[in-house]
Amino acid sequence: MAMSVASSICTLLPFSKPHNSVPLFSSQTKKRCRIIISSVTEDRQAASVVSKDKKVLEDSSSPSKDITEVATDTDILTGRAINAAIVLGFGAFAVTKLLTIDHDYWHGWTLYEILKYVPEHNWIAYEQSLKANPVLAKMAISGVVYSIGDWIAQCYEGKPIFEFDRARLFRSGLVGFTLHGSLSHYYYQLCEALFPFQQWWVVPAKVAFDQTVWSAIWNTIYFVVLGLLRFDSLDNIYGELKSTFLPMLTAGWKLWPFAHLITYGVVPVEQRLLWVDCIELIWVTILSTYSNEKSESRKSEEVSETAGSSTPSQNSEE
Template identity: 30%
Template sequence: MQPTDDPAPQTTTPQILNGFIIFSSFAYVLYTIITIDAGMTRGWTLQEQLVRLPYDNWRNYEDALEMSPITTKTTINVIIYLLGDWLSQTVFNGKDVLDFDARRVIKNGFIGACFGPLVHIYYEWSDVVLPVDVGVNRLYKIIMDQTLYLGVKCSIYIAAVGFLNGQKGPEIQDSVQTRIKPIMLAAWKFWPLVHCCTYSIIPARHRVLWVNCVDLFWNAILATKASGKIEEEGEVVSK
């Protein structure tokens, strides 16, 4: 009897839709990056264009930051939250990059949009209350970040995830109480060292960008934990 090969995995309709979303998103970002100098490149060689692209994109970011700081930081926050949740569902869990729940990613992006202005306000307020030009304030800022700010932000995040998933008040409260401790413990292993850089070598105007870049990995961890993936007697349970 001839051995039969396992059937090849079939591409499902959701995966096709997810593939379109991913391709469109990355294509748009790439197009935006490479056309930053549109209308200025007449006579430039390809090498000259490639050399100018990083500088001109950074300059465009700084101009946007100067003119519309809250909008710019919120936009970056949304992108990071979208990417973080996508990574948490796929790469961070060893799954195919198209095997994700698009609705969950969008919900996470919405939460990122809500957090954007709040994060901007917090960092502005933090610099007023604890100016970093006083050396010891850097330590105080890290302590404040990892207690008051982290606890409030993570609690709101978990509650928002629960609310968008249709949970009621008691369920949301129980979810926050159950998940806030492991998230805080994970954060204490991750963020203090990051914030040693945040409040020492990163200029004030770029702190949100720096934290957002690191957030790409942290939000993937946070999204996984907040979505209720826990190990129970060797079995992964999703709530």
């Protein structure tokens, strides 16, 4: 092969016409051919070495990719298992507590009798807890409702039922437990003190006050506290609140005025939070979706800006 390459190269080189006394190839020409042949051979050997090195690198990098994929799958399965344990555990606990409210008196009862008295006796137990410690009872209800509402919001956003964000759910439940239950307890008492009348206009006035003053205060508290729990900066929290304040306030007007006609017109003061929390399952879903959409969109914008700013710097370095 090398000789054929040499002969083809040599035919291209300028030679003088052969004479009987002069050899066909001079010493300089032979030397040139040897140099060319050796360089071609070295190039081929170098190319084969490079291809082998690339193959070795690809073979060595493939196990690391497999390990990363396996680790990611393991994390996902672990998260699903933890979330499933949380949901099923709390669900089983709640159902057991509700169904076994009369377990001390079950002796001689039929299954029909047990199920018959479950709603009535649970309601009696709830009223007793309101009398014993009304603030704590309402805090517990709001904490549960806000946790379930955020879970529903995450499922509504497209996440599988057992792949929810535990930290986000915990933050929402914490806000409901520590703030919404206690503040709502005192707010409804304040509302009764502000409007102690029995005329027909009192209920519309309470609804208007609720949907302007109280809604503005509570929406602000909810967004600010959630932002602080996410460790967002005050500027980001203010920006999110500013962009969502009016949309959230007006969105509430599509739901709450109709619900609050029952709240302030039919439901007693001590039972109002339970009724409101039932409607809150819908409202918390909207609140949580608004809050976390703004936060996630802001983070994605920051990532894109960071990537965009790093690209010109890399190009300038090159």
